[in-house]
Amino acid sequence: MAIGYLGPEGTFTHAAARELCPGTELVALATQAQAIAQVEDGTIDGAVVPVDNTVNGVVLPTWDSLLLTTESRIVADVLVPVTFNAYALDADVAPEVVASHPHALAQCARYVGSLGVPSRVTSSTAEACASLAPGEVAIAAPVCAELYPVATIATEVEDGAGAITQFGLVTRDDVRPTTERWTTVFAALPERNAPGSLAALLGPLSALGCNLENIVARPVRDSVDYVFLLFVADLDADREAAALESLGARCSGLSVLGRLAATKPSGPDGASGVPVRLASVGS
Structure with missing residues (x-):
C-alpha cells in the first residue's frame, strides 16, 4: 500500500500518517487536493490530511477537495498535539520575513507579531524549513530540527499550549x-x-x-x-x-x-x- 500525506517530511501530517498507517509506504505530496485526487483516481491507496483544529476550526481545503470526488471519504482519524518552534539558517542574522503554513502563523500570532516583519505563506510547516532563505524565520514542528539544516532560535512559540489537530485517513472504502x-x-x-x-x-x-x-x-x-x-x-x-x-x-x-x-x-x-x-x- 502507498499512503500520501501533506509533505515534506516533518509536517504534523507526516506524524499523523505514521500513527494511522504504521509500516506503510508514505508518499509526500504538495497539497490536500493533490493527495485526495490521487486517492480518487487510484494512484495511491489512501491519504492522510488535516480535517480540524482546536484553534482555527475545520480545514476547508480538505473538505473542498473531498467535495470534488465521488468515492473518497474519511474512514479513520487521529488527534495530534501541536507545538511550534522557530528556526533560522543563521541564528545571528536579524529576521526579515517569517514563513509558515497559515494555520501555524495564526497559532503563533503573538510571536509572529513580536518579530515585526512580513510573513510568507507556505504549503506546510515543514516546507517553511525546506525553503528557508537567509534572513527568514520558519515556524515548524520540533522534529524539523532533526530533518533540516536549521538553527533553533525559540521553542514553544504558540499562543496557547494544548492545541490539537485532527487528521483523517481518506480512502475509497466505505467502512x-x-x-x-x-x-x-x-x-x-x-x-x-x-x-x-x-x-x-x-x-x-x-x-x-x-x-x-x-x-x-x-x-x-x-x-x-x-x-x-x-x-x-x-x-x-x-x-x-x-x-x-x-x-x-x-x-x-x-x-x-x-x-x-x-x-x-x-x-x-x-x-x-x-x-x-x-x-x-x-x-
Missing part, C-alpha cells in the same frame, strides 16, 4: 469506525435556495435526537446555492441510516464525506473562550 459512536460528516445540497431550506434539513435531525456538532456552508460555483457540511455526532449505524433518510428526503444532493471516531478535543490552554463581542449578555 465505519469500530467505536460505539462516531461523527458523520454529510454534504447536503438543499432542494432549493429559499427561506427555511436549512431549517428544513436541521429540524428532522433534532427530532431524531442527533447532535449537530458543526455546520459549514460552501458556495456552489456559478450558482446562488450552498452545500452544507453537517457534522452530526453520536451516531451509530442505525442513527446514521435514519439521518441519511431524513436528509435525503429534503436534498437534491447528499453524500457522506467521512466518519470521525476520535473524541472532539477541547481548545488549548489560554484560549480566548467566548469572543469579546459575544461575552456580554444583552449587548
Whole structure:
C-alpha cells in the first residue's frame, strides 16, 4: 500500500500518517487536493490530511477537495498535539520575513507579531524549513530540527499550549469506525435556495435526537446555492441510516464525506473562550 500525506517530511501530517498507517509506504505530496485526487483516481491507496483544529476550526481545503470526488471519504482519524518552534539558517542574522503554513502563523500570532516583519505563506510547516532563505524565520514542528539544516532560535512559540489537530485517513472504502459512536460528516445540497431550506434539513435531525456538532456552508460555483457540511455526532449505524433518510428526503444532493471516531478535543490552554463581542449578555 502507498499512503500520501501533506509533505515534506516533518509536517504534523507526516506524524499523523505514521500513527494511522504504521509500516506503510508514505508518499509526500504538495497539497490536500493533490493527495485526495490521487486517492480518487487510484494512484495511491489512501491519504492522510488535516480535517480540524482546536484553534482555527475545520480545514476547508480538505473538505473542498473531498467535495470534488465521488468515492473518497474519511474512514479513520487521529488527534495530534501541536507545538511550534522557530528556526533560522543563521541564528545571528536579524529576521526579515517569517514563513509558515497559515494555520501555524495564526497559532503563533503573538510571536509572529513580536518579530515585526512580513510573513510568507507556505504549503506546510515543514516546507517553511525546506525553503528557508537567509534572513527568514520558519515556524515548524520540533522534529524539523532533526530533518533540516536549521538553527533553533525559540521553542514553544504558540499562543496557547494544548492545541490539537485532527487528521483523517481518506480512502475509497466505505467502512465505519469500530467505536460505539462516531461523527458523520454529510454534504447536503438543499432542494432549493429559499427561506427555511436549512431549517428544513436541521429540524428532522433534532427530532431524531442527533447532535449537530458543526455546520459549514460552501458556495456552489456559478450558482446562488450552498452545500452544507453537517457534522452530526453520536451516531451509530442505525442513527446514521435514519439521518441519511431524513436528509435525503429534503436534498437534491447528499453524500457522506467521512466518519470521525476520535473524541472532539477541547481548545488549548489560554484560549480566548467566548469572543469579546459575544461575552456580554444583552449587548
